[in-house]
Amino acid sequence: MSLVPLLPIFHRFNRKYFDGLLVQGFKPLVSVRWSDRKLRNTAGLYRRGLNKSRQKFCEIVLSSPVLGNLPHSAVESTLCHEMIHAWIDLVLGLREVHGPNFRKRMDLINSLQNDFQISVRHKYPVPIQPPKWWAICPSCGLRFPYKKLVRGAACKQCCDAKYGGKWNMSCVLSYEPISTEV
Ligand SMILES: [Zn+2]
Numbered sequence: 001m002s003l004v005p006l007l008p009i010f011h012r013f014n015r016k017y018f019d020g021l022l023v024q025g026f027k028p029l030v031s032v033r034w035s036d037r038k039l040r041n042t043a044g045l046y047r048r049g050l051n052k053s054r055q056k057f058c059e060i061v062l063s064s065p066v067l068g069n070l071p072h073s074a075v076e077s078t079l080c081h082e083m084i085h086a087w088i089d090l091v092l093g094l095r096e097v098h099g100p101n102f103r104k105r106m107d108l109i110n111s112l113q114n115d116f117q118i119s120v121r122h123k124y125p126v127p128i129q130p131p132k133w134w135a136i137c138p139s140c141g142l143r144f145p146y147k148k149l150v151r152g153a154a155c156k157q158c159c160d161a162k163y164g165g166k167w168n169m170s171c172v173l174s175y176e177p178i179s180t181e182v
């Protein structure tokens with residue numbers, strides 16, 4: 001899987017669809033990058049805030065696992081969608097998610113070209129993530145596949161059956177990694 005460089009597309013879209021307003025001097029107001037393998041629940045995102053060392057950041061992140069194997073138009077559509085969010089936030093200075101300004105700009109860009117179409121929701125198939133853990137109930141011995149390790153979670157069946165639905169220490173699940181090697 002090879003990922004296309006995003007910055008040239010960003011600059012092209014900025015000139016064509018955002019009147020060049022997402023770049024000041026030669027510096028983009030928002031950084032653009034591919035995610036690592038972990039961003040799987042969305043095709044892309046725009047965010048701004050403070051990082052762990054209390055420094056400001058502002059970025060568009062595109063999901064490499066979701067978009068990496070899709071046609072180029074999916075990458076363009078997602079990048080442009082996130083650029084509309086950045087434009088509303090940084091240029092218009094508005095708190096709006098998929099409101100009237102978003103839709104207006106989206107419709108305009110969609111009407112200007114036929115390479116890609118932006119939608120309000122990214123509709124790309126998200127790769128299924130296999131569960132990583134077995135949660136094991138010490139009381140009944142049942143195993144449940146879990147995607148995330150949830151500390152202190154108890155076996156519902158046993159709590160219901162023996163403790164009137166109340167959490168009890170004796171049914172707190174323990175975890176074992178699911179081996180994915182064959
Ligand atoms: Zn959005």
Ligand SMILES: [Zn+2]
Nearest residue numbers: 137140155158
């Ligand atoms: Zn149980």
